[in-house]
Amino acid sequence: MSEPTHSSLGLTPEQIAKFQEDGFLVLPDELDSSTVESLLKESRTLLEDFPLDSHPLTKFSTGETAPHVGDDYFLTSGDKIHFFFEEAAFSSSGELLKPKSQAINKIGHALHVLSAPFKNITLTARNRAIAASLAFKDPRVLQSMVICKQPEIGGPCPSHMDSTFLYTDPPSAVGFWYALEDATPNNGGLGFARGSHRRYGVGKRFVRLAEGGTGFQGKDEEGIEGEEFEDLTVKKGGLVLIHGQVLHRSTRNTSMDSRFIYTFHVIEGENKYDEKNWLQPGKEGFSRLNDVA
Numbered sequence: 001m002s003e004p005t006h007s008s009l010g011l012t013p014e015q016i017a018k019f020q021e022d023g024f025l026v027l028p029d030e031l032d033s034s035t036v037e038s039l040l041k042e043s044r045t046l047l048e049d050f051p052l053d054s055h056p057l058t059k060f061s062t063g064e065t066a067p068h069v070g071d072d073y074f075l076t077s078g079d080k081i082h083f084f085f086e087e088a089a090f091s092s093s094g095e096l097l098k099p100k101s102q103a104i105n106k107i108g109h110a111l112h113v114l115s116a117p118f119k120n121i122t123l124t125a126r127n128r129a130i131a132a133s134l135a136f137k138d139p140r141v142l143q144s145m146v147i148c149k150q151p152e153i154g155g156p157c158p159s160h161m162d163s164t165f166l167y168t169d170p171p172s173a174v175g176f177w178y179a180l181e182d183a184t185p186n187n188g189g190l191g192f193a194r195g196s197h198r199r200y201g202v203g204k205r206f207v208r209l210a211e212g213g214t215g216f217q218g219k220d221e222e223g224i225e226g227e228e229f230e231d232l233t234v235k236k237g238g239l240v241l242i243h244g245q246v247l248h249r250s251t252r253n254t255s256m257d258s259r260f261i262y263t264f265h266v267i268e269g270e271n272k273y274d275e276k277n278w279l280q281p282g283k284e285g286f287s288r289l290n291d292v293a
């Protein structure tokens with residue numbers, strides 16, 4: 001038998017139609033259990049090994065939690081592995097309430113470049129073929145992260161569309177979201193307003209501000225707040241593809257179970273990616289899925 005071609009590794013016509021209809025697509029069992037185990041092990045190692053003393057949110061002993069502490073750490077994270085705390089991990093006087101491995105909400109944003117286990121599941125022939133199925137010509141990978149959503153204090157991710165954050169002209173973002181643990185309505189799962197990508201354009205953008213830091217520019221389209229969300233259950237190893245304009249969110253995790261997921265985003269390299277976007281490419285540019293053998 002001949003080797004499978006890229007296109008035969010891609011989505012079926014039925015899967016493509018469902019993605020276009022709903023704005024998301026669940027692909028169960030995308031990763032086998034030993035791969036998931038290796039990604040969890042890598043995540044735990046990163047959490048254990050990062051230096052707490054030099055982190056911008058903990059190196060100030062006075063509990064300095066002003067909004068702009070950490071702006072630079074965030075804005076320079078596009079080609080690095082940085083660690084972002086759960087808001088509820090600190091007391092009102094700025095003391096860390098949990099051991100650091102249970103206090104981090106998110107690790108990002110270049111795991112797909114700098115961490116071999118994450119790179120190995122991101123820059124793959126399968127993902128190249130999935131992107132081709134979704135009509136990408138020059139798919140580029142950016143903004144990879146592990147979202148830990150820690151037990152008891154896991155912060156919510158309010159309703160948004162990803163093209164607000166990773167805008168191209170025309171919009172093209174697609175999220176690849178992998179459950180590394182079962183993600184359920186009980187531990188802060190993932191919820192969608194089904195079909196909402198067909199109801200709204202990209203109304204606002206999350207940008208670098210001229211005065212420093214980041215903020216939103218523009219307005220949401222009318223009616224966006226009234227959307228109903230369906231909370232999914234995604235078993236570990238499952239992949240969810242997320243259209244850049246579908247509204248999605250995840251809720252607070254007050255359960256005793258963490259909800260580790262890995263996500264990265266793909267944009268069309270042929271579309272204009274401007275300097276307002278919060279995440280700017282390093283010298284190498286964003287990773288090309290078409291370079292995968």
Ligand SMILES: O=C(O)CCC(=O)C(=O)O
Pocket residue numbers: 147157162175177189190242248249250261263264
């Ligand atoms: O899993 C979450 O909490 C949110 C993930 C998300 O918004 C994304 O991957 O685009």
Ligand SMILES: [Fe+2]
Pocket residue numbers: 160161162175248
């Ligand atoms: Fe998102």
